[in-house]
Amino acid sequence: SWFTCVGKYKPSLPEFILIVSVMLLVSVQSASAHPQCLDFEPPFKPPWHLEFCTQYEQFGCCDQKTDNMIAERYWDIIDQLEVAGYELCADMLKEVLCQECSPYAAHLYDAEDPYTPVRELPGLCFGYCSEFHAKCGHVVKYLTENQRLQETSARDVFTFCSVVDLSDQDYCYPNVLKSPDLNSHLGQVAEDRGGCLQLCLTEVANNLRNPVLMLHSGDDTHRMFIAEQVGFVWVYLRDGSRLEQPFLDLSGEVMTTPWLGDERGFLGMAFHPEYRGNGRFFIYYSIQVNSKLEKIRVSEMKVSAHDMNMADPYSERVILEIEEPAANHNGGQLLFGLDGYLYIFTGDGGKAGDPFGKYGNAQNKSALLGKVLRINVDGSDSSGKQYRIPPDNPFLGDPDARPEVYAYGVRNMWRCSVDRGDLVSRYGRGRIFCGDVGQNRYEEIDIIVKGGNYGWRAKEGFECYDMKLCHNSSLNDILPIFAYSHHVGKSVTGGYVYRGCESPNLNGLYIFGDFMSGRIMALEEDKSTGSWKERSVCMGDTKTCSFPGLINHHHKFIISFAEDEAGELYFLATAYPSAMSPFGTVFKFMDPSRRAPPGKCKQKPLPVKVRGKKIPFVPRERKSPQFTFGFVSLLLLITLYLVFMSCVYQTCLRSDFV
Structure with missing residues (x-):
């Protein structure tokens, strides 16, 4: 018999792999919840109380305006009914109309595909x-203009409910309210079985040559400026288009090569806090003075007086140059703190183990390498320097320290950011977070404080690197808030604390990544203890990210993170880390589990005067193939057929001749 054959059947390796793969696909399909509204966006928490569809006032797809519209429609229908019909149908009519507010409305109305018509009635389970x-068959004519529904409702219950039912019984009403998988973590960031936070992405820019940074100018135009390692800075507008002419072209001055992983080039940029009025910005890049001498240069430049989207190429004023003894560990971060001062993050000079001098550059406060520097760029001093020293810099009384030094013990901090603070309480505002790239074993995340010693080369992460320096009682180093081993990644890329509006579940998470492994990670703060807990971040599966325009994969090499003027978070990555290769892409994070209420995140950017040509954005990335329920079912049938045929022609026939 068939059962006897199956009992004897031993699948070949390819058949076994196919069977296991299909079983895994089926399990993934059955375990994946996907809240989505009729506008193809995630649900949200209404800002105000819902008067009518109160069932969904904590989380759903309706704001007060939509709730009022549903209530008006309800009373319009009720006015058409006689008293007996009203008393019989009123409660169920309200429940059906309010399914538009369900966090699973797109499923209930079979609207997940934006290119097919939306049902006029939600999917109702057969019993309901x-x-x-x-009770309400007589009101169907008021709920839909669909002739088929009207005719079947007048005919018989079986035909009508067969039309209204959904193929996936988990999503029909009221089953959708009872499913633990669909409701246990509703409104929270989706997690996979391993606890990894599932996020999605949108592609916002591409064809970039090692995009090292993206930043806004803080002038209410909401433009984004994307810099390539070769020395070009491009302007991107709110509509996604890029201006044909670059904002800045320093490709003739910047020192870089096509070598994979070359750290030299255009590395940093920061707009003055008063940029809207003074047009000043600052840049950090590598230069070659002669065949044997390389330096890093920090300069001030100004925007053109004739075009707000172009820098004045003749305005460069060199502020600081530092000789680089090696080609690596060039630092590169510039940022303005809330105090209005410019912070400059330098590397330790390169090579391995900071071998310069008795203690290395990083522990030597008389060297500018391996430091966080802080200067006042609003003026010059009497000695001829193009900047002044802030009066509260921490080492002004130390004759063996450079006055620019704000913090030390830094190896090569790659990407730092200023926390905007919580949108309501302002908690955390002004903190400076940095990722410091490690040597052989650990990568770390630090919060910068005045006068702090961040340990290098005495320590790497939490552990000793140079035993003699590490056990020096005067080290007094500040430990990282987080460190991870090289089993996880080998080159940290610092990120941002999310303080945007569009993805409220992410508020307060410090999101960062690793250049070499391509991993994205997050840290969550315990405010009562000041400690930070790691939260892994992964891309949602195809079903989780099945919103228009969203994707669920990215290039491996994560170069930088960015924040737009509204506080939304991005990262810049490439498929091939060469300064000359146009494989860089900018991705924006999006939480598919919850969004802000409609209208809350609207911005009113100032107009941008565009003189030249705009190049429209054309996305290149695509969502990973979706294994739909039908597709998985087909695979399962094929697998069962293969098992059956193998059984018939191998096991059973063989047994007949024994």
């Missing part, structure tokens, strides 16, 4: 539908 037909 039978009761609805008995």
Whole structure:
């Protein structure tokens, strides 16, 4: 018999792999919840109380305006009914109309595909539908203009409910309210079985040559400026288009090569806090003075007086140059703190183990390498320097320290950011977070404080690197808030604390990544203890990210993170880390589990005067193939067929001749 054959059947390796793969796909399909509204966006928490569809006032797809519209429609229908019909149908009619507010409305109305018509009635489970037909069959003509639904409702309950039912019984009403998988973590960031936070992405820019940074100018135009390692800075507008002419072209001055992983080039940029009025910005890049001498240069430049989207190429004023003894560990971060001062993050000079001098550059406060520097760029001093020293810099009284030094013990901090603070409480505002790239074993995340010693080369992460320096009682180093081993990644890329509006679940998470492994990670603060807990971040599966325009994969090499003027978070990555290769892409994070209420995140950017040509954005990335329920079912049938045929022609026939 068939069962005897199956009992004897031993699948070949390819058949076994196919069977296991299909079983895994089926399990993934059954475990994946996907809240989505009729506008193809995630649900949200309404800002105000819902008067009518109160069932969904904590989380759903309706704001007060939509709730009022549903209530008006309800009373319009009720006015058409006689008293007996009203008393019989009123409660169920309200429940059906309010399914538009369900966090799973797109499923209930079979609207997940934006290119197919939306159902006029939500999917009702057969038992509920039978009761609805008995009590409210006479109101169907007021709920839909669909002739088929009207005719079947007048005919018989079985035909009507077969039309109204959904193929996936988990999503029909009221089953959708009872499913633990669909409701246990509703409104929270989706997690996979391993606890990894599932996020999605949108592609916002591409064809970039090692994009090392993206930043806004803080002038209410909401433009984004993207810099390539070769020395070009491009302007991107709110509509996604790029201006044909670069904002800045320093490709003739910047020192870089096509070598994979070359750290030299255009590395940093920061707009003055008063940029809107003074047009000043600052840049950090590598230069070659002669065949044997390389330096890093920090300069001030100004925007053109004739075009707000172009820098004045003749305005460069060199502020600081530092000789680089090696080609690596060039630092590169510039940023303005809330105090209005410019912070400059330098590397330790390169090579391995900071071998310069008795203690290395990083522990030597008389060297500018391996430091966080802080200067006042609003003026010059009497000695001829193009900047002044802030009066509260921490080492002004130390004759062996450079006055520019704000913090030390830094190896090569790659990407730092200023926390905007919580949108309501302002908690955390002004903190400076940095990722410091490690040597052989650990990568770390630090919060910068005045006068702080961040340990290098005495320590790497939490552990000793140079035993003699590490056990020096005067080290007094500040430990990282987080460190991870080289089993996880080998080159940290510092990120941002999310303080945007569009993804409220992410508020307060410090999101960062690793250049070599391509991993994205997050840290969550315990405010009572000041400690930070790691939260892994992964891309949502195809079903989780099945919103228009979203993707669920990215290039491996994560170069930088960015924040737009509204506080939304991005990262810049490439498929091939060469300064001359146009494989860089900018991705924006999006939480598919919850969004802000409609209208809350609207911005009113100032107009941008565009003189030249705009190049429209054309996305290149695509969502990973979706294994739909039908597709998985087909695979399962094929697998069962293969098992059956193998059984018939191998096991059973063989047994007949024994």
